[in-house]
Amino acid sequence: MALAKITSLAGRAVCVPGNDIDTDRIIPARFMKCVTFDGLGQYLFYDVRKDTTTGKDTNHPLNDARFKGATILLSGANFGCGSSREHAPQAIQKYGIKSVIAENFAEIFFGNSITLGMPLACAKREDIAKIAAAVEKDPATEVVIDVVKQEIRFAGQTVPAQIRDTARDALINGRWDAIGELLDGVPAVKETAKKLPYLAAS
């Protein structure tokens, strides 16, 4: 199973500010009544993108015409906290977003995103503010996330990015979806199971 080697990613960005943006906010639970992930993109941030009474678009950044086509999302700390729903990174990806830059990410969301080949980059708050300011000034600004060098380049500036070693390795070497490697390990899995009483007995 050959996977793409994700060494860098370039695109326009949109800032969805705030800390502790939870996965219920990213994709409300009622849209998880589905047996495939298809079509989740349209419900991304639904309850904050749509007025709850009129159903019309709110002034949410994703509704701002200037940022249409952005593929990089900027946000605050603890992005993706709460529920383990993979529907959250799936909705982000299916909407057309290819990467998120935030101060840091919740654990389960982080793992779910990497498995989908979506690089998540941590950056300092002041650096994210700089990127956001550049994008606000000129929405056409190209933002480059360099996974190899762990840096973000935009509007002639470069700021450091942090991508956890295991995730960075997986992305740049095209092994972000572990299933192939896990399947290769099945004989060893059976050996390990034999040594554990509760698995050996069953």
Next chain:
Amino acid sequence: MPKSLFEKVWTAHTVKTLANGQTQLLIGTHLIHEVTSPQAFGMLRDLGLKVLMPHRTFATVDHIVPTDQVVEPYRDPLAQAMMDELRKSCAEFGITFFDRATGKQGIVHIVGPEQGITQPGTTIACGDSHTSTHGAFGAIALGIGTSQVRDVLATQTMALGRLKVRRIEVNGKLRPGVYAKDVILHIIRQLGVNGGTGYAYEYAGSTFDGFTMEERMTVCNMSIEGGARVGYVNPDETTFAYLKGRHYSPKAAAWDAAVANWKSYASDPGCRYDDVVKIDAADIAPSVTWGINPGQGITINENVPSPDTATSADDKAGIIEALAYMKLPAGKPIKGTKIDVAFIGSCTNGRLSDFQEVARYVKGRKVAAGVKAIAVPGSQIVALQCEKLGIDKVLSEAGFEWRAAGCSMCLAMNPDKLIGDQLCASSSNRNFKGRQGSPTGRTLLMSPLMVAAAAVTGSVADAREVFAVN
């Protein structure tokens, strides 16, 4: 070299180190439900893969089941489709399914322990962040995404980086009217909603030693609300007594061997922790959240925070955003805030002891006019236990609707939803914006008895005063 439970279980379940440095970790027990598994089965079919150890996966249905309709087809065709899909997948791949007809259906985190599937020294995964609940038994229990559900189905393993371990020691006796729920809300408030990122929490100390399994489950359940993917309590006699005689528990001679094995997993005295936090049980009071994440909590006699008293710019922005959503006045007591709905249930507080405690105090009282109160047992077995003890009658007579088992209004994927900006006193685990089914609905998290106090008075109240708890 003394080792922590986490280290011992991790080592015992390590298959190998993957190329990127993560561990291929054997997942001994896999629990699935209807929301996060259908896509995983779809991936297996697409890849032409089989389930490696079908007898190590157990399924139930909880998130979408209506609690006021037990006969299928469900009124919601999407819910019925998810039910059908799970049934089909379990039959196709040979997985045990605790369907309603078995009488063992319920919230996945209640069913596992109830059936004796959840055992010490094991690894457990489930496509649900509240899987940490099972850590109460001294298991390493992980919430996972759907691609990982696929991985566990196909290989009985997942790729994972090792976590650090923080020991959270709570010592002393809880004051009357203070519950396990207050302990975890206190911990989250102290350490923050992302304080646990990268950590497994080991809960210990005399307070936990004295806790029942159900109390330990309540605390472990909300570990993820503090950012910790894993939370556990070392197994002890309380754990073994709970497990003895359960359907999947070892029997006869195997029991003694199992107990000896389980004991060997407990953290060794003097083992190294990456961090240690100590809390005095006497400092914990009945708690209630006022904001839009579980760390935004106060004790019942405190005032709702004001942006003026914020400790940082972040805190200030958080308070402003939360107050705007919650429509609560800054700097005023939370006590006395009118509620519209009272919900008792969920994988946090939907067990027998939760309903027992509420029934004990609610007997003879009435839910206040204008308050919709629902009580949702966490499983069919919890429902049956309550019904045998007459708890359902006590609650019904008080004005609670006694429902069928499921996740219900914790996340409102079934018909139990808030309407508009209703304010709900809830024994569940998340107060996120829109969590209880209405995009403007508002949630106040608290212990079941505090929910009951709010239900009978019609507003947020101190259960110790309302019910003369002392």
